[in-house]
Amino acid sequence: MINIADIEQAALRLDGVSLSTPLLQNFDLDRVARGRVLIKPENLQVTGSFKIRGAYNRLSQLTNAEMANGVVAWSSGNHAQGVAAAGAMLNIRTTIVMPDDAPKVKIDNTRRLGGEIISYDRYKGDREAIAIEIARERCAELVPSYDHEQIIAGQGTVGLELAEDAIEMGLPPDQVLIPCGGGGLSSGSALALKSRLSNIDIFAVEPLNFDDTARSFETGQRQRISDDVSSICDALQTPMPGEITFGINQLHLKGVLTVTDEEVRAAIRFAFRYLKFVVEPGGAVALAAVLFGKLETAGKTTAIVISGGNIDMDLFAEIQTELD
């Protein structure tokens, strides 16, 4: 069972290779929230998302023999880049199964970082089965994108850094909002946050159409959502919570919030105009939850995680030209 010591050790590994991000504030966001908002900008992280944290934590703990055989992963894009970058840093061969409709920026960056890309059709192929078959052929290790303790511990360093920086700034948050797909980031970060700030309220945030964690919270059992939904949040299109991640989230989360695609688009516009950040749809859900009052922020200190910034320019420009 994963615990805070695993996350603290992951933090030491990541510190050794400068994989931390700052904690920021923005007066315009504070004005809208009518409270204080702390921003953890993982869009500024190496590869433009938090995913390198878990990938590096896992890859750096492989044995020499495992490193020699390389690793295989499947991902819609951010985990792909994280695995490829960690492989490049540790000199490990990486192969990543990616849907052919993944954002171009994510495919290009994964290739540039040295990852071998195996494409598949999101609506026909089974990426997990493809990855498992390749790993078996090559005797290579699999690097799951969320439901693995070393991955969760790596992503949990986001929460650990957030808690420690906020405490050092004298601004311990009352509540934290964390984007949630499979739950690796939210579960690891929740564990770390609770270890440092026992009274904090932690919320996962999901796109309305991919609210599998919200539905699972309601029933107490992991729920799978139907196959016929879509969302602008390509990074959060996970049909079902992970087994390990859901167990941790059940223990530590206060609840799950959902946001619409329109709210996400407005948050991306806000980030361009006021935060001066490039944020991808999946990375913007916690910001959207604050902007659209999904919970009370007035008079409180609220922390949000911006989980990634890998968005194609065409979509970015289209979103910016819409009227609020």
Added chain:
Amino acid sequence: MINIADIEQAALRLDGVSLSTPLLQNFDLDRVARGRVLIKPENLQVTGSFKIRGAYNRLSQLTNAEMANGVVAWSSGNHAQGVAAAGAMLNIRTTIVMPDDAPKVKIDNTRRLGGEIISYDRYKGDREAIAIEIARERCAELVPSYDHEQIIAGQGTVGLELAEDAIEMGLPPDQVLIPCGGGGLSSGSALALKSRLSNIDIFAVEPLNFDDTARSFETGQRQRISDDVSSICDALQTPMPGEITFGINQLHLKGVLTVTDEEVRAAIRFAFRYLKFVVEPGGAVALAAVLFGKLETAGKTTAIVISGGNIDMDLFAEIQTELD
């Protein structure tokens, strides 16, 4: 004569109202530079540029009687927002003379921050004369945009923070590149940087068509450039260096670099794709200088200041869709 104590005192004033920014690194930029690059992101500053530092430093030192009469400034946009925001923080009435072709985002934000805007035609009116006349009528204090010791001391806190954070990170830079219009940011920062890192090489960076500081360096006398030039860098369209700023820059700068509009546009694209930052043209000149090899960065530690991020979406989208 301004000295390091003035900048240290300005830093204390700014710390009291949370006007500092972090010092960041980016692996993709390091790769292009073939060295280490430290990024001082003043686009993340309140109002989206460093200008609030000087404005707050000056406004917070006014007497009560001066505060009651309000202040008047002239600016193409970033100083306007800085003065308006500092006025809002200190409850001082602000009036700003702005060209009618200033970026819409800068005009809108200045108004939103409570600044009264007086428009004029950039090609016909004399903004300085208009501002002086208004100030005379109202017995209001003028807030010059660069050639004033309190303004220079405020902008110098950028260099002071940069030096202190870099030293704390164990990464004292070999060289620093600072965007230069009238020279307030470069002169104040140069003074601060030299006080902490005596061997550092400091370069100002200008747009090719507004290379008044470069030309003044060549002749040893302040040179005025002709009226018929243009540049995408609206924030750096100053025809002549300031008297005080040029004197300090002559003492402390190693040299002046210039970049073309095309290089600036490419830097804005790089910032979108790899830094996940929104950067305005004038804010991107130091980044452009590194990307286009205006000085040797291989094997060195180079710090750059990104001075602002206030760009209209139309121009941003147009720049992004161009091919590199």
